[in-house]
Amino acid sequence: MAESILQLDGITCDYRLPGGGRFRAVEDVSLDLARGEVLGLVGESGCGKSTLAKLICGLEKPAAGAIGFDGARVERLGLRRRPRALLGIQMVFQNPYASLNPRRRIGRQIEEALALDAAHRWNLSSLLAAVDLPPSAADRFPHAFSGGQRQRIAIARALAAGPKVLIGDEPIASLDAFLQSQIAGLMRDLAAESGASLLFISHDLAVVREIADRVAVMQSGRLVEVGETEQIWHSPAAAYTRTLIEAIPRVDGRGVIPGSPAP
Amino acid sequence: MSAPRETRTTGPNPLHGSQPADGTADGAALPGNAPGAGADAVARGIPRWRLRVPTALRTPLGIVGGAIIAVWVLIALFAPILCPADPLAQAFPRLQPPGPGNLLGTDELGRDVLSRVLSAARTTLPVAVLVVLASMLAGSILGAVAGYFGKFVDEVIMRLADLVFAFPTIILAMVIAAALGPGLKNAVVAILLVSWPSYARVARSLVMSARSSEYVVAGRLLGFSAPRSLAVDIAPNVASPLLVLGTLSVGEAILTMAGLSFLSLGAVPPTPDWGAMVSEGVANFSAWWIALFPGLAILTVVMAFNFIGDSLRDALDPRTARTVGEQTS
Amino acid sequence: MTLLEIEGLSMTAGTGSAARRLLDEVSFAISPGTITGVAGASGSGKTMTGLSVMGLVPDGTHITGSIRFDDRELVGLGNREYNGLRGAKLAMIFQDPAASLHPMLSIGRQMTDHLRFHTGISRSQARSRAAEALERTRVPDPVGALKKYPHQFSGGQLQRIAVASAIVCEPRILIADEPTTALDVTVQAGVLRLLRELCDDLDLGVLLVTHDFGVLSSIADDIVVMQNGVVVERGPREATITAPQHAYTRSLIESLPGSEVLR
Numbered sequence: 073m074a075e076s077i078l079q080l081d082g083i084t085c086d087y088r089l090p091g092g093g094r095f096r097a098v099e100d101v102s103l104d105l106a107r108g109e110v111l112g113l114v115g116e117s118g119c120g121k122s123t124l125a126k127l128i129c130g131l132e133k134p135a136a137g138a139i140g141f142d143g144a145r146v147e148r149l150g151l152r153r154r155p156r157a158l159l160g161i162q163m164v165f166q167n168p169y170a171s172l173n174p175r176r177r178i179g180r181q182i183e184e185a186l187a188l189d190a191a192h193r194w195n196l197s198s199l200l201a202a203v204d205l206p207p208s209a210a211d212r213f214p215h216a217f218s219g220g221q222r223q224r225i226a227i228a229r230a231l232a233a234g235p236k237v238l239i240g241d242e243p244i245a246s247l248d249a250f251l252q253s254q255i256a257g258l259m260r261d262l263a264a265e266s267g268a269s270l271l272f273i274s275h276d277l278a279v280v281r282e283i284a285d286r287v288a289v290m291q292s293g294r295l296v297e298v299g300e301t302e303q304i305w306h307s308p309a310a311a312y313t314r315t316l317i318e319a320i321p322r323v324d325g326r327g328v329i330p331g332s333p334a335p
Numbered sequence: 336m337s338a339p340r341e342t343r344t345t346g347p348n349p350l351h352g353s354q355p356a357d358g359t360a361d362g363a364a365l366p367g368n369a370p371g372a373g374a375d376a377v378a379r380g381i382p383r384w385r386l387r388v389p390t391a392l393r394t395p396l397g398i399v400g401g402a403i404i405a406v407w408v409l410i411a412l413f414a415p416i417l418c419p420a421d422p423l424a425q426a427f428p429r430l431q432p433p434g435p436g437n438l439l440g441t442d443e444l445g446r447d448v449l450s451r452v453l454s455a456a457r458t459t460l461p462v463a464v465l466v467v468l469a470s471m472l473a474g475s476i477l478g479a480v481a482g483y484f485g486k487f488v489d490e491v492i493m494r495l496a497d498l499v500f501a502f503p504t505i506i507l508a509m510v511i512a513a514a515l516g517p518g519l520k521n522a523v524v525a526i527l528l529v530s531w532p533s534y535a536r537v538a539r540s541l542v543m544s545a546r547s548s549e550y551v552v553a554g555r556l557l558g559f560s561a562p563r564s565l566a567v568d569i570a571p572n573v574a575s576p577l578l579v580l581g582t583l584s585v586g587e588a589i590l591t592m593a594g595l596s597f598l599s600l601g602a603v604p605p606t607p608d609w610g611a612m613v614s615e616g617v618a619n620f621s622a623w624w625i626a627l628f629p630g631l632a633i634l635t636v637v638m639a640f641n642f643i644g645d646s647l648r649d650a651l652d653p654r655t656a657r658t659v660g661e662q663t664s
Numbered sequence: 665m666t667l668l669e670i671e672g673l674s675m676t677a678g679t680g681s682a683a684r685r686l687l688d689e690v691s692f693a694i695s696p697g698t699i700t701g702v703a704g705a706s707g708s709g710k711t712m713t714g715l716s717v718m719g720l721v722p723d724g725t726h727i728t729g730s731i732r733f734d735d736r737e738l739v740g741l742g743n744r745e746y747n748g749l750r751g752a753k754l755a756m757i758f759q760d761p762a763a764s765l766h767p768m769l770s771i772g773r774q775m776t777d778h779l780r781f782h783t784g785i786s787r788s789q790a791r792s793r794a795a796e797a798l799e800r801t802r803v804p805d806p807v808g809a810l811k812k813y814p815h816q817f818s819g820g821q822l823q824r825i826a827v828a829s830a831i832v833c834e835p836r837i838l839i840a841d842e843p844t845t846a847l848d849v850t851v852q853a854g855v856l857r858l859l860r861e862l863c864d865d866l867d868l869g870v871l872l873v874t875h876d877f878g879v880l881s882s883i884a885d886d887i888v889v890m891q892n893g894v895v896v897e898r899g900p901r902e903a904t905i906t907a908p909q910h911a912y913t914r915s916l917i918e919s920l921p922g923s924e925v926l927r
Binding site: 281 | 705706707819848849850852853856857860875876877878879881882883884885901902903904905906915916917919920921
């Protein structure tokens with residue numbers, strides 16, 4: 073296996089509940105992301121997959137365990153400026169309507185990120201072209217774009233910073249079904265082109281299957297199973313993974329609701 | 336360096352062919368995006384909010400308010416030409432009722448009331464706008480800092496604000512102005528000190544909710560420092576409610592200033608000032624014209640700013656409401 | 665037999681040169697006991713079609729054409745008459761059940777208010793009818809649930825409650841706008857099964873608005889495909905999915921992940 077770029081070692085994370093007490097969102101998760109690898113992280117709402125993304129970005133503090141990135145240790149971001157060594161982790165968020173500053177032109181938002189990349193892999197026009205937007209998009213404001221287009225802009229901005237690890241936190245969940253695999257594929261291809269590893273978090277195993285080298289399945293804060301994508305899809309070891317796969321409706325026009333016997 | 340585009344295998348793109356590449360197709364079926372004055376401008380990439388301000392003033396109330404302010408600004412600019420007499424000269428018989436000689440009568444020192452009302456616009460209006468701008472700026476910055484950093488900073492700033500809130504505005508302003516001594520400058524400082532907390536409160540809550548929004552977090556991940564994040568990502572997105580609040584407070588500032596002048600804590604005589612004139616008029620109750628006309632002047636300006644503030648708020652509110660529904664088809 | 669017939673329905677927004685067509689000559693019919701799925705991308709007008717049937721067209725829009733329900737013309741119907749139909753004969757459920765229920769009112773209160781308004785029955789009768797409806801939609805402990813508040817339920821259960829609330833007045837038409845999009849895939853199947861059962865048992869005409877062909881393939885009887893406000897294809901489920909006639913329908917289906925599954 074290739075050299076690892078991101079290491080999660082026994083990560084546990086608690087949330088304080090309003091009425092006192094704690095909720096364990098992530099429990100003892102250990103995971104490695106190799107250089108250039110596409111890892112899909114799959115689970116249902118509340119399974120802790122988004123918390124894991126925040127932990128990796130330093131937006132939450134683990135109660136136990138450590139996260140290593142490219143020789144550095146991920147510390148909680150707090151109010152300080154993000155350390156230079158960690159700028160190589162960038163994220164694409166779920167809601168394309170909230171992840172771009174509505175009052176700034178697209179070009180400005182991307183150029184700012186471009187300034188971070190010492191290797192200068194991309195420039196503004198090559199990036200816009202790569203995400204299938206016309207050069208004129210740079211002069212516009214986010215509200216002029218549709219959801220799918222905004223998500224492509226968010227991907228461009230994250231890539232502009234020259235990340236070594238790109239995290240997609242449910243980046244396709246608020247898009248039309250018809251756009252989902254297209255945007256996921258775009259993310260994978262551009263991550264590969266930029267030499268970045270991709271951690272693709274989604275509840276949709278069908279889409280993840282199309283782009284991921286490996287898949288990790290989470291349930292109630294724990295890792296249930298990690299393995300090669302095709303192995304997980306065809307012969308999952310965990311019962312939960314099987315439930316997930318069986319619940320995906322087939323587009324065969326036969327009128328079968330997942331989980332019920334064929335008529 | 337250009338990226339080779341052929342390496343992407345994104346499959347068929349059913350939506351792309353059917354939409355303009357730069358279009359607003361997602362919002363095409365939305366009531367919120369219904370074509371209006373801004374639609375063409377949006378297509379040209381001009382920010383919507385810059386166009387909204389004039390649109391806001393196109394409501395009947397906004398037009399009336401804008402016209403009144405425009406008239407007062409002209410009066411302030413050309414007061415020396417417009418004034419029929421020297422506002423300071425005691426050149427007429429005392430306490431003359433309005434008539435052909437002095438259109439609005441004369442005061443107890445024999446000065447022309449019309450001239451004094453007109454030239455008072457030169458002190459009252461710029462001072463009121465300045466006071467509002469200064470307290471808006473100070474209050475917003477303090478509130479934004481409190482909201483962004485939270486914890487200790489938040490506690491200190493907001494307890495200070497609560498302290499100010501605990502006193503009735505005019506009384507506190509009186510006490511401060513009295514302590515500093517009479518004079519326009521001190522009156523301004525007093526009003527500034529009592530009016531910043533309302534901006535701080537609003538700014539704090541706006542910043543607190545904006546701070547956790549995804550675009551701010553995305554900026555932080557790109558290595559923005561706190562001041563940069565506040566200035567670049569947060570400030571432009573929380574400015575409009577504060578602006579509206581500011582417009583609505585211009586009237587209030589004029590009234591507070593008039594109140595201070597009324598108590599001889601504002602402009603020093605013989606400088607003409609609306610509030611001070613009302614105060615003189617009250618001392619000469621039978622000569623109703625001395626107080627009435629400066630009072631009317633205050634009324635028109637306060638009303639005009641409230642009209643503008645109202646239409647600004649109406650115009651900016653739907654915009655914030657509109658961004659919500661854009662996710663459904 | 666036809667329960668609802670939409671004929672040449674057009675919707676325009678704005679006036680004069682700025683007018684835009686949101687719906688253009690939309691025509692299809694819904695029979696009792698069938699589920700008609702309306703598919704399309706964002707902005708295709710599928711949601712607007714559903715809202716037009718409910719008489720909930722947005723301000724500043726104008727509709728022409730005909731919507732006939734039970735020998736009554738709904739286009740141009742007065743507000744008072746429409747209020748008598750909405751919630752009683754025409755019901756609707758939405759994508760986000762948490763947002764469609766009032767957070768400060770108990771489930772029982774929300775379910776009985778409109779029931780009592782439409783039927784004038786007593787409070788206790790209304791409560792027992794509500795409990796029956798909850799039982800029908802398989803909400804656990806229906807009588808207890810009436811006293812609870814929305815935040816005490818999971819998303820899947822809330823959607824069941826929303827469905828119960830919609831059917832409590834025994835409507836003839838149920839409009840379901842993306843009813844499972846916000847739900848986990850393992851919960852989705854249950855809600856789909858529920859919709860299918862209700863449709864069959866109560867002889868409901870269901871208008872199912874969705875961008876998810878997996879959902880349509882599972883429970884729809886007929887499929888209407890919309891693009892930019894125009895119906896481009898309509899037909900029975902299996903034929904539409906396995907042998908789409910229109911290029912746009914084909915491209916939508918081919919863009920889905922795992923579309924090779926059906927071949």
